[in-house]
Amino acid sequence: MFKMIEIEKYSCNDRREAEKRENEVMKELKANMNTQKSYTSEEELKEYHKEYNQINKEKHKKYYEDNKEKIKEYKKNIKKKIKKKLENKWKNIKRKTKKN
Secondary structure, eight states: OOOOOOOOOOOOSSHHHHHHHHHHHHHHTTOOSOOSOSOOOHHHHHHHHHHHHHHTHHHHHHHHHHTHHHHHHHHHHHHHHHHHHHHHHHHHHHHHHHHO
16 A cells, blocks of 8 residues: 655646646656556557557457458448438438428
8 A cells, every 4th residue: 555645736727737747747756656647648649559559460360360250240230220320310300401
């Protein structure tokens, strides 16, 4: 168990700004207890996804090959659902415009 202490008073506009500063302080102090970052920038997120996809490329490829038919069926069903949903939406819009 650890004790949380206040390091500094920091004036900020919103929670994200405070989280960003928290990460900076953690990095400066080389904190090792709380290893979860409270803020991740878009650049860091993009880099993470890029690395993740490179590392798991073969695993994803194998999964796709093993489940090709299942994936095709899923995509087909999703397309049908989306098409039906859009058709219903347009029907409702047409009904509303006819009433007015």
